[in-house]
Amino acid sequence: MKTLEEIHAARGAQMTVRNGKVVPLSVSDRATAHEALRRNFVVVDYSHLAIVDVSGDDAFDFLSATVSGDLAAIRDEQAINTFILDDAGQVVLDLYVMCDDERYLLLTECMSGADLAGRLASRMSGQSVEIVDRSDELSTVLFEGPYSWEIAKELFGMDVIGLPFMEHMPVSGGILFRAGNHGEFSYLVICGKDAAAALLEDTAGLYAKYGAVFAGLDFQDLARLENPCWDEIRLGVYSRCPIELQLQWMVRYDKDEFIGKAALEDKLAAGPRRRMVGFVADLEGETNLQPGQPIRMGDAQVGTVVTVGYSSERKRTIGQALLATDYAYADIAGFKAGPPDAEVSLSTSAIPFVRNFSFLVNPLEHSYVNAGRHKNVLEQLEAVQVAQRT
Amino acid sequence: MIEKAVQDIERRKEALIRVKTGLIDRLNLYQNADQIDDDTPLFGSGLRLDSVDATEVIVMLDEVFGISVAGVVDASYMRNVNSLVSFILSHTESSTPASNNSEPGVH
Numbered sequence: 118m119k120t121l122e123e124i125h126a127a128r129g130a131q132m133t134v135r136n137g138k139v140v141p142l143s144v145s146d147r148a149t150a151h152e153a154l155r156r157n158f159v160v161v162d163y164s165h166l167a168i169v170d171v172s173g174d175d176a177f178d179f180l181s182a183t184v185s186g187d188l189a190a191i192r193d194e195q196a197i198n199t200f201i202l203d204d205a206g207q208v209v210l211d212l213y214v215m216c217d218d219e220r221y222l223l224l225t226e227c228m229s230g231a232d233l234a235g236r237l238a239s240r241m242s243g244q245s246v247e248i249v250d251r252s253d254e255l256s257t258v259l260f261e262g263p264y265s266w267e268i269a270k271e272l273f274g275m276d277v278i279g280l281p282f283m284e285h286m287p288v289s290g291g292i293l294f295r296a297g298n299h300g301e302f303s304y305l306v307i308c309g310k311d312a313a314a315a316l317l318e319d320t321a322g323l324y325a326k327y328g329a330v331f332a333g334l335d336f337q338d339l340a341r342l343e344n345p346c347w348d349e350i351r352l353g354v355y356s357r358c359p360i361e362l363q364l365q366w367m368v369r370y371d372k373d374e375f376i377g378k379a380a381l382e383d384k385l386a387a388g389p390r391r392r393m394v395g396f397v398a399d400l401e402g403e404t405n406l407q408p409g410q411p412i413r414m415g416d417a418q419v420g421t422v423v424t425v426g427y428s429s430e431r432k433r434t435i436g437q438a439l440l441a442t443d444y445a446y447a448d449i450a451g452f453k454a455g456p457p458d459a460e461v462s463l464s465t466s467a468i469p470f471v472r473n474f475s476f477l478v479n480p481l482e483h484s485y486v487n488a489g490r491h492k493n494v495l496e497q498l499e500a501v502q503v504a505q506r507t
Numbered sequence: 508m509i510e511k512a513v514q515d516i517e518r519r520k521e522a523l524i525r526v527k528t529g530l531i532d533r534l535n536l537y538q539n540a541d542q543i544d545d546d547t548p549l550f551g552s553g554l555r556l557d558s559v560d561a562t563e564v565i566v567m568l569d570e571v572f573g574i575s576v577a578g579v580v581d582a583s584y585m586r587n588v589n590s591l592v593s594f595i596l597s598h599t600e601s602s603t604p605a606s607n608n609s610e611p612g613v614h
Contacts, residue, residue, distance in 0.1 A: 190555075198552050282551050363544035366553045371537050385541055395546075415509045444512075446519045447545060447589045448596070451512040467589035468546050476583060 121162060121256065121314045130333060135165035137229035138252070141333035148429070151339045153330035154301060155430065155474050157485070158262025160324055161332050162317055163305060167230035168251040171237065172220035175244035180221055183240060183376060184214060185359070187369035191216045196283045196296060199367050200347075200359060201236075202377030206384055207357040209236075211347040211367065213296055215285055222292075224257075224305075227349045240376075255291075256313035261303040263475045263493070264327050264485040269293065269304045271323060272316075277304075278480045298346035299337075300473035302480075327485050342426045344469040345395070345437055351408075352393075355423045355439055360389045392445035393423065395468040396452065398434040403427045404461045412438050412454045412463070419444045422454055430471045434461065437468070522592045529567045530588075534560050545589045553587065561585060574598045 125132065125141050133142035140162050144150070153159050171180055181188040186199025196215040200208050210227035225233060230252030237248050260268055269277040273288040280286055285294035290312040297303025306316060317331070324331075341348050347364055359365050359381065368381065396412075398404055404427075412420040425436035438454075445465075452463040477493040484490040491497040527540040536543075536554065547553045549564070556564070564585060568574040572595050584594035 360544075363546045365542055365544050366547045368542075370542055388541075392544075414512060444516070446516050446523075448519065448593055449512050449515050451509065467587065467593055469586075472583055 118311060119314060119318055121164065121310060121317065124314060124317050125162065128331060133334065135334060136167055136226060137231070138165045140165045141331075143333040143335045144331045145333075147335055147339065150330050150332035150336040151429070153328065153332070154262050154299065154336055154340055155471075156263060157328035157330070158260055158265040158268065158302075159330050159332040159336055160317065160319070161259040161261070161334070161336065162313070163257040163259040164310075164313065165226060165334070166252075166257045166305070167223075167225050167228060167233050168255050168257070168307065169223040169230050169233050169237070170220055170249040170251050171223060171246060172249075173244070173246040175246050176221055179237075179241065179244050179246045180214065180223075181372065182374060183237065184212070185368040185375055185377065185381075186214070187372055188214060189372070190369075193218060194285050196285065196294065198283070198296070198298075200364075202359075202375075202381065204377055204380060206359070206377040206380030208347065208349075208353075208359060208362075208364075209357075210349070213294070215292075215294065217285070217292070222251075222307075224294075224307075254309070255307055256310045258306045258308070258313050258316045259297075259303065260306070261297055261299065262301050262329070263473075263478045264329075265302045265304055266480045267485055268323065268327055268329065270480075298344065299340040300344040300469055300471065301475040302478070339426065339428070342424060342435060343428050343430060343471045344473070345393075345424070351424050352437075355408075355421070356391075356393065358384065358389065360384055361391055361439065362393050389442055391420065391439045391441055393437050394420075394440050394445045394447060395466040395470060396436055396438050396454075396463045397431065397466045397470065399450070399462040399464060401432045402434075404434040404455070405459055406434055406436070406455050406461055408436075410455050412440065412452055414444055414452055419452070428470060435466070435470045438465075440465070518596065519592060522595055523588065525571065526567075526588060526592055526595065529571055530554070530564070533563050533567055543588060545592075546587055548587045549585055549591070564591070568595070572599065 128144055130141035131143040132139050150159055184199045185202055186197045191197055193216050196213050198213055200211050203209050210225050212223050212225035215222040230250035234248050234250040273293055280295045282295055285292050291306055291308025294305040356362055359368055406422055406425045408422050410422045411418045420438045420440035423437045423439055428435045447465050447467040450464040453460045454463055455461045483493055485492055527543050549556045565576055584590050
């Protein structure tokens with residue numbers, strides 16, 4: 118059997134170091150990968166995901182005092198997406214916390230497993246907690262897209278269909294975790310390296326019949342432009358405040374003390390000076406807008422472009438901006454951005470920017486490969502209309 | 508242009524407060540309005556609403572905003588607080604039936 122490295126090399130993948138791991142940055146071209154993400158699914162080596170195992174009698178109390186989210190809300194085989202903040206209430210990293218039998222598994226793209234384990238250990242003070250970095254022994258494969266549920270069903274059985282968002286189940290050789298940030302059906306397979314290599318090698322050619330594409334981490338660029346989420350690389354230099362970022366849903370204010378809680382409450386009481394808001398160019402087509410450029414309303418500078426790019430789904434330049442709080446509302450027209458000689462007219466927008474195709478696919482009714490079923494709601498409605506006409 | 512933007516902002520702020528306080532009261536959410544961001548998802552990891560809560564949101568639209576969603580096929584207006592407010596504002600500024608299937612801000 119080939120190793121992960123041999124598989125990536127055979128595909129001509131451009132590799133990168135992320136989170137201390139060498140993983141594919143680019144396998145297919147971005148447009149192809151993005152189309153597959155939005156219409157079929159992508160298969161990605163997600164081995165950069167740090168995996169830390171936290172167990173012991175005091176694991177719940179210790180973790181609950183560490184993360185900002187509501188750990189009490191989850192039971193076995195459930196998970197939350199939350200933050201670890203610093204004492205100033207700033208985001209250090211976002212992570213999934215999975216409740217798995219007698220332990221918690223912590224998954225993050227923002228910090229290596231060794232660093233996360235070390236950070237957690239430094240916060241311990243006599244509790245009965247065992248912290249083990251599993252990142253070197255485990256790998257993760259991501260299936261994401263409107264029909265990723267169907268390949269997961271084919272690989273792991275019918276139970277996949279009933280797996281709710283943010284829950285996981287044991288599968289042969291590992292754990293299948295339904296979680297994602299880009300608005301599509303999304304599954305993480307956490308398993309040993311050999312099992313990950315077997316999934317990525319696809320010796321049976323299963324993926325081709327779904328129109329699936331092998332992708333590298335660069336698929337996240339467009340995915341996160343259209344479906345924004347916490348992204349340290351793109352957002353971290355502009356703000357790490359959950360209130361400014363409109364990510365307070367990852368914080369549970371009414372639980373007991375957690376790191377950064379007091380500072381965050383103080384910030385909330387004072388009110389944020391700026392907030393992150395989506396924007397869309399008023400005219401179709403690409404623009405030269407860049408992160409860091411000013412945004413104006415009339416003669417006043419009211420904010421800064423944070424993320425920006427062209428969305429083929431929207432056929433316009435879209436992005437996120439930090440705007441002064443008085444202006445930070447969706448669906449407001451009249452903003453200008455960029456240099457005076459190449460000004461772009463913008464309107465603010467609710468996020469996400471796209472109506473994800475996965476909303477049109479129901480695993481109980483549709484199928485990409487079963488000719489006896491419609492592929493999605495649109496096909497289903499069209500068939501009804503044709504039947505009514507005839 | 509700026510005058511129009513100021514008017515639109517005030518209108519939206521008012522609708523956001525009404526929606527957030529309506530959600531808090533009707534669904535017994537623990538948060539106060541300042542702790543619910545405009546882009547907070549209603550379902551999944553966001554406010555963690557379920558299908559029963561969705562029914563209550565529909566009742567709120569009817570009772571508080573006078574909007575009936577009977578016949579609205581596309582439920583994506585319930586994606587987050589902002590999309591719900593955009594839906595409400597589009598229906599309170601225009602009563603044309605065609606607007607029933609639109610969802611400003613999410614395409």
